[in-house]
Amino acid sequence: xxxxxxxxxxxxxxxxxxxxxxxxxxxxNVMQVQEVLRHTEIAPVPGAPTYVLGIINLxxxxxxxxxxxxxxxxxxxxxxxxxxxxxxxxxxQVVGILVDSVAEVVYLRQSEIETAPNVGTDESAKFIQGVCxxxxxxxxxxxxxxxxxxxxxxxxxxx
Amino acid sequence: xNKPQLPVQQYVPEQTIQHYLDALLQDAxxxxxxxxxxxxxxAPAPVVTEAPRAAVxxxxxxxxEIAEPQMPAEPMIEPPAAPPPVQQAIAAWREEPFEALLFxxxxxxxxxxxxxxxxxxxxxxxxxxxxxxPDWFLGILSTPxxxxxxxxxxxxxxxxxxxxxxxxxxxxxxxVEGYDWGMAxxxxxxxxxxxxxxxxxxxxxxxxPWLAGTVIEHMCALxxxxxxxxxxxxxxxxAGNAAAxxxx
Numbered sequence: 226x227x228x229x230x231x232x233x234x235x236x237x238x239x240x241x242x243x244x245x246x247x248x249x250x251x252x253x254n255v256m257q258v259q260e261v262l263r264h265t266e267i268a269p270v271p272g273a274p275t276y277v278l279g280i281i282n283l284x285x286x287x288x289x290x291x292x293x294x295x296x297x298x299x300x301x302x303x304x305x306x307x308x309x310x311x312x313x314x315x316x317x318q319v320v321g322i323l324v325d326s327v328a329e330v331v332y333l334r335q336s337e338i339e340t341a342p343n344v345g346t347d348e349s350a351k352f353i354q355g356v357c358x359x360x361x362x363x364x365x366x367x368x369x370x371x372x373x374x375x376x377x378x379x380x381x382x383x384x
Numbered sequence: 385x386n387k388p389q390l391p392v393q394q395y396v397p398e399q400t401i402q403h404y405l406d407a408l409l410q411d412a413x414x415x416x417x418x419x420x421x422x423x424x425x426x427a428p429a430p431v432v433t434e435a436p437r438a439a440v441x442x443x444x445x446x447x448x449e450i451a452e453p454q455m456p457a458e459p460m461i462e463p464p465a466a467p468p469p470v471q472q473a474i475a476a477w478r479e480e481p482f483e484a485l486l487f488x489x490x491x492x493x494x495x496x497x498x499x500x501x502x503x504x505x506x507x508x509x510x511x512x513x514x515x516x517x518p519d520w521f522l523g524i525l526s527t528p529x530x531x532x533x534x535x536x537x538x539x540x541x542x543x544x545x546x547x548x549x550x551x552x553x554x555x556x557x558x559x560v561e562g563y564d565w566g567m568a569x570x571x572x573x574x575x576x577x578x579x580x581x582x583x584x585x586x587x588x589x590x591x592x593p594w595l596a597g598t599v600i601e602h603m604c605a606l607x608x609x610x611x612x613x614x615x616x617x618x619x620x621x622x623a624g625n626a627a628a629x630x631x632x
Contacts, residue, residue, distance in 0.1 A: 249512060249513070297515040297516070298515050298516060299515060339530075339531055341514060342514070342517065342521060342524075342533050344517060344518055344521055344616065347515075347516035347517070347518075348516070349515050349516030350514075350515070350516030350517055351516070352515075352516065353514060353515075353516065356512075356514075356524060356531060358526050358531065361526075362510075362512070362526075363512040363524055363526055363531070365512070365514060
């Protein structure tokens with residue numbers, strides 16, 4: 226992971242964009258976030274994998290939107306005014322991830338991040354990079370690169 | 385038999401607990417019988433020492449409290465899954481009288497040696513679930529001592545009677561000394577002093593390595609929570625074990 230701040234090579238401070246899904250807070254590396262969009266019409270793509278909601282037109286570019294809830298094994302939720310599409314860059318691709326809301330950017334020291342339990346067999350358990358207590362709640366840090374397998378990233382590039 | 389004080393008795397028939405303990409005792413008896421057959425030794429010794437565990441310091445943060453959980457009426461019957469093999473060391477605490485804490489999991493009275501316990505945390509805060517984890521992993525509880533990974537104890541010790549509603553009435557998390565794991569329980573009762581002779585000891589080779597034995601006098605199962613924690617840590621996400629909760 227890139228070091229977002231040069232403060233202290235031994236214990237760097239990292240910036241994370243936090244979002245909510247199913248009343249839990251998640252964080253993704255700010256360096257991978259390009260922009261945050263309000264929910265807009267997502268055009269379904271026939272034959273797309275179940276984790277692909279569809280595509281959006283982002284200033285003339287086609288961006289695939291991933292159903293983050295489905296990817297994380299969470300139940301679907303209705304779209305609200307707070308729903309956002311976070312445009313991220315992962316595996317050299319630009320994709321959107323649909324989240325319930327986007328909260329803030331937080332600064333975390335590397336030493337504050339704890340490893341996640343290593344008991345999950347579900348593929349989605351690999352997405353969890355670590356956990357951290359912030360603002361009296363637990364922040365679950367997500368490794369976007371691992372959100373998809375290599376095959377899935379390759380499949381996404383075809384859209 | 386001491387009658388439990390919890391109102392759970394209104395919902396869980398005493399015979400259900402009796403049946404469970406009977407099953408545990410039968411299991412323990414089978415193990416002892418097998419051990420007798422293999423080793424031509426007289427009366428089974430209560431303890432077989434391999435590598436005594438270093439003594440740990442009990443540091444309960446708060447006095448033992450009595451909770452009043454509400455239990456579901458009808459437990460669900462599920463077949464238990466087979467456990468993975470686990471290398472266990474017999475603990476030194478088994479060799480002499482020890483204090484044990486009685487607690488309640490889904491109406492079942494369990495005991496655990498105090499030396500194996502860390503702290504008791506009332507479940508006032510939220511347990512944060514993590515996606516992609518096995519059912520028996522409830523999530524992470526933030527405590528003053530750090531984040532604690534919380535085990536759904538009922539899923540492990542009584543999978544055949546587990547119902548999802550049991551999660552609604554959890555009252556405490558008991559941390560295991562030396563591990564960042566804790567056990568979610570419904571109520572905490574008093575501590576008792578047990579001598580090794582009071583315990584019907586169980587060998588560590590069975591399908592419940594966390595079951596140290598049973599205490600007929602108190603009608604409870606005695607848990608070796610270190611073995612339980614070791615089992616979890618040792619599973620490390622191994623397929624089969626993590627997906628299926630029950631090692632009962």
